[in-house]
Amino acid sequence: MQIPNEATLETSGRSLRIERAALHDQIVQRLHDLITEGELKPGERINERELAGRLDVSRTPLREALRVLAAEKLVTISPNYGAFVTRMTRREIQDAFELMSKLERFSGELACERITSEELETIRGVHEAMMAHWQQQNLPGYYHANQQIHDLINQAARNDALRQTYLSLNRRLHPLRLSSNRSDTKWRRAVAEHEQMLTALESRDGDTLGQLMERHLLEKRDAVLADWRDEA
Amino acid sequence: MQIPNEATLETSGRSLRIERAALHDQIVQRLHDLITEGELKPGERINERELAGRLDVSRTPLREALRVLAAEKLVTISPNYGAFVTRMTRREIQDAFELMSKLERFSGELACERITSEELETIRGVHEAMMAHWQQQNLPGYYHANQQIHDLINQAARNDALRQTYLSLNRRLHPLRLSSNRSDTKWRRAVAEHEQMLTALESRDGDTLGQLMERHLLEKRDAVLADWRDEA
DNA sequence: GTATTGTTTTTTGCATTCATTACGCAATAT
DNA sequence: ATATTGCGTAATGAATGCAAAAAACAATAC
Incomplete structure (x- = not known):
């Protein structure tokens, strides 16, 4: 019984294996x-x-x-x-959003240290598209752009463990986020916060951005929990 | 530290099903x-x-x-x-420890808000056991107690999403942590930090404890990375 | 009518079998 | 000597079959 060559996979030079999805x-x-x-x-x-x-x-x-x-x-x-x-309990949702808010904060802090001007431009572009969607009251478009922005900030943080954890949590929370129908005033507020976030990011003010993002998500948590019925 | 087996079925009333591990x-x-x-x-x-x-x-x-x-x-x-x-790259290790340091901080902050006096006593007990191990230069015993303390603080934080994420990251980092042979001065320093941590916890000073725990883990990261050779 | 027990049916869990893919080595050509 | 091609072998991937467990149902006792 012979052990095949493992060198092809994980030598320092990245392998060129194409991996057809199983x-x-x-x-x-x-x-x-x-x-x-x-x-x-x-x-x-x-x-x-x-x-x-x-x-x-x-x-x-x-x-x-x-x-x-x-x-x-x-x-x-x-x-x-x-x-x-999986059906999450109210408590689990609360916990997950709390953790998420901290991950967001960390993302924001790191992104301010590490983001490139190209990435910043990209984010500004998506931000403006999001604003347009808002003015047209296009909720799906808004959500998509919103998620994209958070994801881009996360990428700019350049910490893969953080990113993986963030994405994993996001997958679990995603269905809930959609179901939280926000009032117009809350929407307006969220938009205003996003403006602040962009400002903080552009001036590389990590503390401010981190705090904004954490608070932003805690508000999201409250909105989701308010809508949430404990179906026993 | 167990991996599998959602213990109960998810109806509101907990099920009495016994689940023999598959x-x-x-x-x-x-x-x-x-x-x-x-x-x-x-x-x-x-x-x-x-x-x-x-x-x-x-x-x-x-x-x-x-x-x-x-x-x-x-x-x-x-x-x-x-x-x-999985063989982690240097960068992945760095990222994971960075994230871990933030999770530790968050644990500490929450634990200060939520810990009971019983839990506090337990931790103090383990802490003293850890000190004894230190004085006897019993490294395995020290490590075990150390892990136990961090785990107990994590539990006291009462956020299951945080706990799951923490444990998952810990599983990946655990082998590395052992391999970092610490010098006596570093060990002494870590012990001193643990003393401070306990003090902060007992006075429910979340900010201080959070900062201590974050820094503690960043030092661990540095120790591990210093030992770590990039075997190509 | 309700509760309990025994039986049938369904579903999950695991082993085995078959198919597909990739590796390793030899033969050949350059 | 080196590179390339072809073939045999050994690996992974997926489907099927079979056993064990659980749920659903029926029958019986009270």
């Missing part, structure tokens, strides 16, 4: 979409055989995908019992 | 141990068939376990190529 990875992606789009609802039981049929794959890669999603807490698996779309 | 969850646990103990070394290839034989299970649950560990970034999977124990 089926189970595609399934992870697909299930993630189904969950965030609400096609699979929180608390809903996932029948392996039925879902495998629906996705036209066998149970094996589906099960692998479910385990991955369980590790990300998007689904909850109870041994010998079944898999469910 | 095989693949046991494997996750076992592999995690093998990795942190250095039995499986970073960069090492994982041959599914061989490892399955070694653990006396079939490839199916082993593969499920590998996917879970990949989601936690403890192993790296390259499609159609194989699984490897």
Whole structure:
């Protein structure tokens, strides 16, 4: 039994291997979409055989995908019992947003230290597009631009562990964020805060930006929790 | 520090289901141990068939376990190529410690708000045990107590999302932390910092404790990075 | 009518089998 | 000697089959 060459993968020079997505990875992606789009609802039981049929794959890669999603807490698996779309409790939502607010703050602080002027320009562009969406009362467009800005700031922070953690938390919270229908006054306020954030970022004022972003997300938390019913 | 098994089913009333650990969850646990103990070394290839034989299970649950560990970034999977124990780059280590330092800070801040006097007493007990280990130059005992303290503070913060993220990062960094052989002066310094931390915690001074814990971990980062060679 | 027990049916968990892909080595050409 | 091509082997990926566990249902006792 011979051990194959490991050099091809991870030598200092990055490998050129093209990695066709494996089926189970595609399934992870697909299930993630189904969950965030609400096609699979929180608390809903996932029948392996039925879902495998629906996705036209066998149970094996589906099960692998479910385990991955369980590790990300998007689904909850109870041994010998079944898999469910995770339903977060009020407390879990609160905790997650609290943590998220700190991650946002950290992102902002680091981004002010590390952002390039090109990145800054990009963000300004998206920011202006977001403003346009706001004036047209285009909520989906606004949300998209909004997410994009936070993501760009996160990227500018240049800390991959932070980014991964942020994205993972975001995946879990994303469905909730959409459902929080904000009043016009709250929307106006959020927009104003984003203006401040951009100003702070452009002057590389990490403390201010960090505080703004943290507070911004805590307000988001309050908005989501206010809307949230404890379906027992 | 346990990985798997959402204990209860998610109805409001907690379920009484007993959940015998599924095989693949046991494997996750076992592999995690093998990795942190250095039995499986970073960069090492994982041959599914061989490892399955070694653990006396079939490839199916082993593969499920590998996917879970990949989601936690403890192993790296390259499609159609194989699984490897993740080898972190210097930059990834740096990023992870930086994030960890912020999580520690947040833990400290929250713990000061939420800790009970019982918990405080427990921590003081472990702290004194740690001091005893120090005076006896018992490094393993010291490390264990040290980890325990950080974990207890984390628990006292009462934010599960924070706790999960902290534990996940800790799993990835744990092997590294051991390998950083500290000088006696550094050890003495760390001990002194822990004294300060306990004082801050007992007086519920969140700002001070947060700063101490953040700095404490950044020093750890420097110690680890100083020892770390970029094996190409 | 309710509760309990026994039976059937469904579903999950794991092992095995088959297919596909990539590696390693030898043969060949340059 | 080096590079390239082709083939055999060994790895991973996915599907199927089978056993175990749980849920649903029916029958019985009270």
